[in-house]
Amino acid sequence: MDSRDLLSADQSRAARALLNWSRVRLAAKANLSEMTISDFENGFRKPRPHN
Structure with a gap:
């Protein structure tokens, strides 16, 4: 998995809004x-792909 496959913070917030989550x-x-979700969406943490 490379960085093109990762979700951005904006995409995460938008997806949550669409799902009403x-x-x-x-x-x-x-x-x-x-806190991990919050940190990611606020730019304090970057996602790491899991193997």
């Missing part, structure tokens, strides 16, 4: 903390 719900579905 909170950060808490996305975090639970992605098995991440809400």
